[in-house]
Amino acid sequence: MKYFIIQIITLFAIFNFSEQVFQQNDLIQENDKQNQHNQQKKVLLLGLDGLDYRQLSNGITNGELIGLSQFTYQKSYCGGEIGTPTEQPVKSGPSWMTILTGNWMNQHHVSTNLSGPTQETKSIYRYIKQANPGSNLAIVSHWSVIENKLLRNDRQDIDIIQQILSDENDNNIYEKWLRTLKNGIPDFTFFHFNDIDHSAHLQGFGETVNTKIINADKVIQKIMLKIKELISQNQNLDFLVMLVSDHGRDKYGWTHGNTIKQYYSEKLTWIGTNQPQIFNDEFFLPSTAPIQKLNSIYNFPPITNIVPTILNYLEIDYKKENINGISMIGDIGQ
Template identity: 40%
Template sequence: MLKYIPLILILLITKITLSQKKNVLLVGIDGLQLEELAKVKTPNFDKFNIKKGFNGGLLGTDSQQVTSSGPSWVTVLTGVWTDNHKITSNSSNQVSASKSVFNFIKTSNSKLKTASISTWKNINLLLYKDMYLVDFSTQGGLDDNSTKIAVDLIEGKGLDFVFVHLDDVDHAGHAHGFGEKYSKSILKMDENIGYLLKATEHRNKNFNEDWLVILVTDHGRDSKGFGHGNQTISEKSIFVGLNKKGNSFFESVNNDKKINAIQELEKQTIPQTAVVPTILKYLNIPIKKEWKLDAKPLID
C-alpha cells in the first residue's frame, strides 16, 4: 500500500499547482539606467532575472519614437510603437490610438479585475479611453503613496493585474544626473520593490495565487544622467525583469555583451513592446491578430 503514496502525493501537488490563480504585477520604474542599478546593493532587485532591452522604436522606420516617458509608457502598456499608438510626446493633450492591456484583459474576460496606479498622472490620461475599464486607478502623488496603495490592493483585493508607476529615480536624474543622489533614489526604489514583493508573496502563500512580477523602465538617460529623448544607445537602453524564468529568447540576452551600435541593441535585446504579450500569455488570454502587437511573449 505504501508504494502508492508517492503517486498520490504527486497527483495532489499537481492538482494544487494547476488550480493556482494567475496574477500579474507590473512595476514601472521611470528613468532607471541598468548600468547604474548594477553599482548599488539592491537585495530586492536582485530577486529578479533582469535583461537589457530597448525603447524608442526601430531606428529609421515609422516606428521610431522619442525616448521620452509619454510615448514609452504608452508603448509598454499597448505593446505597439508610435506608428500605431500615435503618442509623440509627454503632452497629455493626446490620446492613444491603440488599445491598452487594460482593454485586452477586460474585454477578454470581464471578471478579471485590474488597477492602474500612476505617480505620473499623464500615463492614465494618455490612455483615458481605456481607464473606464479599470477597476481602480489613481493619478499623481508620491512614490511611497503609490506603493502603499498597490500593496493594500494586492493584499486586500488580490486583483488579476496591477500596474504601478514609480517616478522618483527619474526626478533624481533630471535634478542631479548620475551620482550619489541618483544612487540613493535607487536604494529607496529597492525598498518599495521589497514591499510590493512581500504583498505578492502574501497572496501566493495564503490565497493559492501565483504572481508574475515584471519590472520595466521607460527609457535610459544621456551619458551624464540628466536627460533623455534622443536616439542614443544609452537613452534607448532599458531593462525588463521577471521574478520567474523567461523563455529561450529572454534567457539568451547577454547583459555583459558590449553594444556598439543602435542596430545591435535592437537585434540583441528585448523590445519594450514585449511586456503586454507577456502579461496576456501569463493570464491565459489569447492574443488576437487585430491587436497588431509588435512583439512576442517573454515566457512560454
C-alpha cells in the same frame, strides 16, 4: 520447471510494478492539472521611470539594491528601430504607451509626454477586461499623464486608480498598493515610480538620484515581502512580477531623447522578472537582428514584449498581428 516458474513470477512482478508506475504518473499528471486549474494568477508590472541600466546593474553588484536583486534581468531597448516606421522618441510618453500596448508609436501615435493615443488603441487593461469582464484591474501611479492621457481610452476598464499626489513621493506607493488589496488582490496592477527620473533631470547622476533608487528598492522589498505573506495565506496564488524602465539616460544622467539622433545609453533599458523559469529564449538569448547598430542593441527583446508576455501568462488569447511584441513565455514566436 522451477526456473520457468521463477521467470513467470519475475515477469508478473515487473508488469505489476510497471502498472503501478503508470498509475502513479497518471495521478501526478492529474494533480498537476488540478493545481493549474486552482492557480490564481496575479500580475504586478513595476515601472521605474528613467532608471538607467548602468545604475541598476552597479547597484545590484554593489549589494545596495536588496529588493531589485531578487529578480532576473535582460537588457531591452526603447525608441523603436532607427530608420524604420517603428522609430519613436526616446521619451516617457511614447515609451510607456508602448510598454502598456505592446506597439510602437506608428500604431498608438503617442509622440510626446502630453499626447494621447488614437481612439482605436488598446492597452493591456482592455485586453484583460475584454477576455475576463469580471477581472479586477488596478494602477498605482506617480505620473498622472499615464492614467489621464495614455490610458484615457481604457479608464473604464481600470477598477482601482491610486494616484501619488503632488505632496507625496515614491515612498507612498506601498501604502497606496495596500489599499488596492482591501477587496481582493487585483489580477493586474501597474505601478509607476517617478522620483528617480525627476531627480535625474534636475541633478544628473549623483547622490540624490542614488538615494531615490534605494528608496524605490525599499518599496519593492516591502511589495515582495507582502506577496510572500499573501502566498502563505493562500497556496493557490501565483504572482508574476515584471519590472521595466521606459528609457535610459545620457552620459551624465541629465536627459534623454532631446535630440533627433538616438544614442545607445538613452535607448538601452531593461526587463526583469521574478519567474525566470517560465521565460523562453526570446528573453534569455540575444538574437542576431537584421539591423546591427548601436552595439547590437536590437539583439535584445524590445519593450513591446511586455504585453504579449503578460497576456500569455494569464492565458488570454489575442491577435498576434495586432501587437508588435513577442511573448517571452511559451513557444518562441508567439
